[in-house]
Amino acid sequence: MRSDSDDWDITTSVGSTALFVAAARTLAEQDEEPLAVDPLAELFLRAAGGEWALLADPDPELTRDHILRSPDFGTSFRAHIAGRTRYFDDYLRAAREAGIAQVVILAAGLDARVYRLPCLAGAVVYELDRSHVLDFKRETLAEAGIEPLADRREVAVDLRDEWLDVLRDNGFDPGAPTAWLVEGLLIYITPEAQDQLFATLDAASAAGSRAAIEQMTPLPREEYTEMVESEQADDEAKSDWARLIYNDPRSDAAQWFSERGWDAERTGLADYLRAAGRPLPVVEAGAGHVGAPLVNLVTVVRR
Ligand SMILES: C[S@@+](CC[C@H](N)C(=O)[O-])C[C@H]1O[C@@H](n2cnc3c(N)ncnc32)[C@H](O)[C@@H]1O
Structure with missing residues (x-):
């Protein structure tokens, strides 16, 4: 279970979720005509070693039983990660085309956009995360x-604390329009910490700033409790994950920002994938993956 000031490195607790999504990006790339391509994800898996490195091996037999290869959870989670990667890549391209030169990636984890998206050339990109996660990324690259x-x-x-002064100390200019990116973070902080984080973005955003945010509606309570309490070996990865998240009701991102002078656009991940011609796979009820259909991709623009 979590605590208010817990910490982690890349292979433990919340840190390992950065490797998990990097692994999903690597596996999703093996689809025909992948929605997004992140060649560096594989590098991080190899550097992490052990089972992570096996996921980067071209021989799928080595990880045949891994949850990311399972027909229910794995298929759906890979589609989720491919879809959100594409959505946020396109968001950054559009922000750069609009002339925004300051980008802040919150909970950057193993996000390699600053190494792989040519549109970011010429921008200043701030990557925020816990120190051990950033150390692993820097050393690997x-x-x-x-x-x-x-x-x-x-x-x-620590994004649960006040962090704006530290960002400023590194050169961030609140007077210039910013493109904020919040991918794969909100479920790992409490609803109160989320509101505080939204308030920081709001306070530090000049006119024309924008933010792209991934937000998941809480899992149905019973399903969540079952996940946390499951003692079945097959469900171990899911129950470990469930223990890392805060599955509590919280402010809706699109609504929160639209009440404060931002224009908001919310797209359900399932609709986004359908429109991209890659509908989310239908999984049997109770088959274990309930997350992806609950995910929204939100973009807000400060008027
Ligand atoms: C699921 S990963 C997502 C990483 C990246 N955004 C991506 O989509 O590939 C979650 C990341 O959030 C970071 N994170 C979670 N809570 C945080 C906090 N309180 N302060 C700083 N980083 C945090 C973790 O260290 C981890 O890198």
Whole structure:
């Protein structure tokens, strides 16, 4: 279970979720005509070693029983991650086309956009996460000799605390329009910490700023409790994950920002994938994956 000031590295607790989504990006790329391509995800898996490295191996037999390869959870989760990666890549391209030169990626984890999206060249990109996660990323990329395409600045913070001053100390200019990115974070912080984070974005955003946010509606309470309490070996990864999240009712991102002078657009992940011609796979009720249909992709623009 979580506590208010818990910490982690890349293979433990919330840190390992960054590797988990990197693994999903790697596996999703093996689809025909993948929605998004992140060649660096594989590098992080190899550097993490053990089972993570096996997921990067071209031989799928080595990880045949891994949850990310399962026909219910795995198929749906890979589609979820591919869809959101594409959505946020397109968001950043549009922000750059609109002339925004300051990008802040909250909970950057192993997000490699600053190394793989040419549109970011010429921008300043701040990557915020816990220090051990940033250390792993920096050391892995340095060892591979991979350079960022933009002016990348690491900011080690706990996003549950006040972090704006630290961002400013690293050169962030609240007077310039910003593109904020909040992907795969909100469920790992409490509803109160989320409101505080939204208030920070609101306070630090000049006119023309925008934010793209992934938000999941809480899982139905019974299903969540079952996941947490499950002692079945097959469900171990799911119950470990369920223990890391805060499955509590919280402010709706689109509504929160639209009440404060931002234009908001919310797209259900399932609708987004359908429109992209890759509908979410239908899984049997109770087959274990309830998350993806509850995910919304939200973009807000400050008037
Ligand atoms: C699921 S990963 C998502 C990483 C990345 N955004 C992506 O989509 O690939 C969650 C990330 O949130 C970070 N995170 C969660 N809570 C945080 C906090 N309180 N402060 C800083 N980072 C946090 C974790 O360290 C981890 O890198």
